[in-house]
Amino acid sequence: xxxxxxxxxxxxxxxxxxxxxxxxxxxxxxxxxxxxxxxxxxxxxxxxxxxxxxxxxxxxxxxxxxxxxxxxxxxxxxxxxxxxxxxxxxxxxxxxxxxxxxxxxxxxxxxxxxxxxxxxxxxxxxxxxxxxxxxxxxxxxxxxxxxxxxxxxxxxxxxxxxxxxxxxxxxxxxxxxxxxxx
Ligand SMILES: [Zn+2]
Numbered sequence: 001x002x003x004x005x006x007x008x009x010x011x012x013x014x015x016x017x018x019x020x021x022x023x024x025x026x027x028x029x030x031x032x033x034x035x036x037x038x039x040x041x042x043x044x045x046x047x048x049x050x051x052x053x054x055x056x057x058x059x060x061x062x063x064x065x066x067x068x069x070x071x072x073x074x075x076x077x078x079x080x081x082x083x084x085x086x087x088x089x090x091x092x093x094x095x096x097x098x099x100x101x102x103x104x105x106x107x108x109x110x111x112x113x114x115x116x117x118x119x120x121x122x123x124x125x126x127x128x129x130x131x132x133x134x135x136x137x138x139x140x141x142x143x144x145x146x147x148x149x150x151x152x153x154x155x156x157x158x159x160x161x162x163x164x165x166x167x168x169x170x171x172x173x174x175x176x177x178x179x180x181x182x
Contacts, residue, residue, distance in 0.1 A: 004036035005179045007137060010086050011041045012079065014063075014096035021095045021123035024133050031134035031153060031163055035170040038182065039137070042090065062097045065105035065120050068112055076114055087116040091140045091178040093133075098122040103132035106139035109177065117141075117178070131163060141176035143169055 013019045028039045063071045079092045098105065103126030107118045117140035119133075126132035131153055138154050139145075145156030152162045154169065165173075173179060 001034060001036045003033065003038045003182045005174050006038050006040040006182050007032070007173070007176070008086075008090045008178045008180060009039055009041040009093045009137075010079070010083055010090035011043070012075070012092065012094045014094070018095040018097070018123060021121070024121070024123050024126060024130075027130045028133040028137065031131050032137070032173075034163065035165055035173070037170070037173060037179070039133075040180075041093070042086070062099050063094075063120060064099040065102070066100065068107070072107060072112065072118065072120075075120075076112075076116075076118055079116070079118070089178060089180075091117045091119060091137065091176075093119045093121055093136075095121050095123060097124060101125065103129055104136040106136045108139060108142055131161075138165075138169065138173060140178070141173040143172055 013021070025039055025041055032038065063075075065072065075094055076092075080087060083090070083092075098120060103122050105120045107114055109115065109117045119136045119140050121133055121136060135153055143154050146152040146154040146162075147156060149155060149164070150157070150162055151164045153165050155162045
Protein backbone atom coordinates (compact mmCIF):
# COMPACT_ATOMS: atom_id res chain seq x y z
CA UNK A 1 0.00 0.00 0.00
CA UNK A 2 1.27 3.48 -0.82
CA UNK A 3 2.36 5.56 2.16
CA UNK A 4 -0.18 8.30 2.77
CA UNK A 5 0.92 9.56 6.20
CA UNK A 6 4.14 9.76 8.18
CA UNK A 7 4.12 9.50 11.97
CA UNK A 8 6.62 11.98 13.43
CA UNK A 9 8.58 10.44 16.31
CA UNK A 10 10.87 12.37 18.62
CA UNK A 11 13.21 9.67 19.90
CA UNK A 12 15.18 9.64 23.16
CA UNK A 13 17.56 6.82 24.10
CA UNK A 14 18.51 5.90 27.67
CA UNK A 15 21.78 4.15 26.85
CA UNK A 16 23.89 2.26 24.31
CA UNK A 17 21.80 -0.93 24.47
CA UNK A 18 18.70 1.10 23.73
CA UNK A 19 20.48 2.89 20.89
CA UNK A 20 20.64 -0.48 19.12
CA UNK A 21 16.84 -0.56 18.85
CA UNK A 22 16.94 0.19 15.11
CA UNK A 23 15.20 -3.05 14.03
CA UNK A 24 12.14 -2.17 16.11
CA UNK A 25 11.59 1.02 14.12
CA UNK A 26 11.71 -1.20 11.04
CA UNK A 27 9.09 -3.54 12.53
CA UNK A 28 6.82 -0.58 13.31
CA UNK A 29 7.22 0.53 9.70
CA UNK A 30 6.32 -2.96 8.47
CA UNK A 31 3.16 -3.27 10.59
CA UNK A 32 1.90 0.25 9.93
CA UNK A 33 2.91 0.26 6.27
CA UNK A 34 0.04 -2.14 5.56
CA UNK A 35 -2.28 0.76 6.42
CA UNK A 36 -0.46 3.46 4.48
CA UNK A 37 1.42 4.72 7.55
CA UNK A 38 5.18 5.09 8.00
CA UNK A 39 7.28 6.09 11.01
CA UNK A 40 9.59 9.08 10.69
CA UNK A 41 11.94 9.11 13.70
CA UNK A 42 13.91 12.23 14.63
CA UNK A 43 16.77 12.75 15.43
CA UNK A 44 17.32 8.99 15.17
CA UNK A 45 18.91 8.02 11.81
CA UNK A 46 20.20 11.58 11.47
CA UNK A 47 22.46 12.03 14.48
CA UNK A 48 22.93 10.67 18.03
CA UNK A 49 20.52 12.15 20.55
CA UNK A 50 23.21 12.99 23.07
CA UNK A 51 21.33 15.59 25.06
CA UNK A 52 18.37 13.43 25.91
CA UNK A 53 20.54 10.35 26.28
CA UNK A 54 22.62 11.92 29.06
CA UNK A 55 19.61 13.39 30.77
CA UNK A 56 17.89 10.01 30.85
CA UNK A 57 20.94 8.21 32.15
CA UNK A 58 21.04 10.66 35.03
CA UNK A 59 17.39 9.95 35.81
CA UNK A 60 17.32 6.17 35.99
CA UNK A 61 18.74 3.25 34.08
CA UNK A 62 15.51 1.30 34.52
CA UNK A 63 12.21 3.17 34.54
CA UNK A 64 9.15 2.19 36.52
CA UNK A 65 6.34 3.36 34.27
CA UNK A 66 3.84 3.04 37.10
CA UNK A 67 5.73 5.83 38.84
CA UNK A 68 3.71 8.39 36.96
CA UNK A 69 4.56 11.32 39.19
CA UNK A 70 8.24 10.44 39.19
CA UNK A 71 10.07 9.08 36.19
CA UNK A 72 7.38 9.82 33.63
CA UNK A 73 6.94 13.43 34.66
CA UNK A 74 10.72 13.90 34.79
CA UNK A 75 11.08 12.60 31.24
CA UNK A 76 8.21 14.81 30.12
CA UNK A 77 9.92 17.79 31.69
CA UNK A 78 13.18 17.07 29.86
CA UNK A 79 11.45 16.54 26.57
CA UNK A 80 9.69 19.86 27.02
CA UNK A 81 12.97 21.55 27.90
CA UNK A 82 15.01 20.06 25.03
CA UNK A 83 12.46 19.89 22.26
CA UNK A 84 9.79 22.45 23.01
CA UNK A 85 9.43 23.46 19.37
CA UNK A 86 8.80 19.87 18.22
CA UNK A 87 6.36 18.70 20.84
CA UNK A 88 3.32 20.19 19.16
CA UNK A 89 3.85 17.91 16.16
CA UNK A 90 5.80 14.84 17.36
CA UNK A 91 5.12 11.90 19.62
CA UNK A 92 7.93 11.39 22.15
CA UNK A 93 9.30 7.83 22.10
CA UNK A 94 11.67 7.09 25.00
CA UNK A 95 13.68 3.92 24.39
CA UNK A 96 14.58 2.63 27.86
CA UNK A 97 14.56 -0.47 30.05
CA UNK A 98 11.31 -0.85 31.97
CA UNK A 99 11.06 -2.32 35.44
CA UNK A 100 7.75 -4.13 34.89
CA UNK A 101 7.20 -6.99 32.50
CA UNK A 102 5.94 -5.06 29.48
CA UNK A 103 7.51 -4.06 26.19
CA UNK A 104 5.96 -0.63 26.20
CA UNK A 105 3.75 1.84 28.04
CA UNK A 106 2.02 4.91 26.63
CA UNK A 107 0.72 8.09 28.23
CA UNK A 108 -1.63 9.67 25.71
CA UNK A 109 -1.75 13.39 25.15
CA UNK A 110 -3.92 14.83 27.91
CA UNK A 111 -3.19 12.11 30.44
CA UNK A 112 -1.28 13.44 33.48
CA UNK A 113 -1.74 16.89 31.96
CA UNK A 114 0.76 16.10 29.19
CA UNK A 115 0.47 18.24 26.08
CA UNK A 116 2.05 15.48 23.97
CA UNK A 117 1.91 11.69 23.92
CA UNK A 118 4.77 9.89 25.66
CA UNK A 119 5.71 6.33 24.71
CA UNK A 120 8.12 4.29 26.85
CA UNK A 121 9.55 1.41 24.83
CA UNK A 122 11.77 -1.43 26.10
CA UNK A 123 13.56 -3.01 23.10
CA UNK A 124 14.80 -5.97 25.15
CA UNK A 125 11.37 -7.03 26.42
CA UNK A 126 9.77 -6.16 23.08
CA UNK A 127 12.07 -8.65 21.37
CA UNK A 128 9.42 -11.31 22.02
CA UNK A 129 6.59 -9.27 20.56
CA UNK A 130 7.59 -7.36 17.46
CA UNK A 131 4.39 -5.31 16.98
CA UNK A 132 4.99 -3.54 20.33
CA UNK A 133 6.15 -0.17 19.01
CA UNK A 134 3.38 -0.02 16.38
CA UNK A 135 0.86 -0.97 19.12
CA UNK A 136 2.14 1.83 21.40
CA UNK A 137 1.93 4.37 18.59
CA UNK A 138 -1.73 3.36 18.25
CA UNK A 139 -2.20 4.25 21.94
CA UNK A 140 -0.35 7.54 21.39
CA UNK A 141 -2.95 8.36 18.73
CA UNK A 142 -5.69 7.70 21.29
CA UNK A 143 -6.65 4.10 20.49
CA UNK A 144 -7.61 1.85 23.40
CA UNK A 145 -6.57 -1.78 23.83
CA UNK A 146 -8.71 -4.21 21.89
CA UNK A 147 -9.92 -6.90 24.31
CA UNK A 148 -11.79 -9.20 21.92
CA UNK A 149 -9.87 -9.68 18.66
CA UNK A 150 -6.45 -11.39 18.89
CA UNK A 151 -5.80 -10.56 15.22
CA UNK A 152 -5.92 -6.83 15.98
CA UNK A 153 -2.71 -4.83 16.46
CA UNK A 154 -4.28 -3.19 19.51
CA UNK A 155 -5.11 -6.48 21.22
CA UNK A 156 -3.87 -6.00 24.77
CA UNK A 157 -1.75 -9.06 25.28
CA UNK A 158 1.90 -9.85 24.77
CA UNK A 159 1.00 -13.29 23.46
CA UNK A 160 -1.03 -11.99 20.54
CA UNK A 161 0.40 -11.80 17.07
CA UNK A 162 -2.23 -9.50 15.60
CA UNK A 163 -1.37 -7.16 12.77
CA UNK A 164 -4.84 -5.96 11.81
CA UNK A 165 -6.50 -2.60 12.33
CA UNK A 166 -10.11 -1.66 11.72
CA UNK A 167 -10.67 1.10 9.17
CA UNK A 168 -11.78 3.50 11.92
CA UNK A 169 -8.63 2.71 13.93
CA UNK A 170 -6.27 3.34 11.00
CA UNK A 171 -8.18 6.57 10.31
CA UNK A 172 -7.72 7.66 13.91
CA UNK A 173 -3.94 7.19 13.66
CA UNK A 174 -3.98 9.13 10.38
CA UNK A 175 -5.72 12.00 12.21
CA UNK A 176 -3.28 12.01 15.16
CA UNK A 177 -1.52 15.31 15.86
CA UNK A 178 1.82 13.67 15.01
CA UNK A 179 0.68 12.35 11.59
CA UNK A 180 1.56 14.29 8.46
CA UNK A 181 0.32 13.70 4.92
CA UNK A 182 3.19 12.11 3.00
ZN1 LIG B 1 -1.88 -1.68 24.81
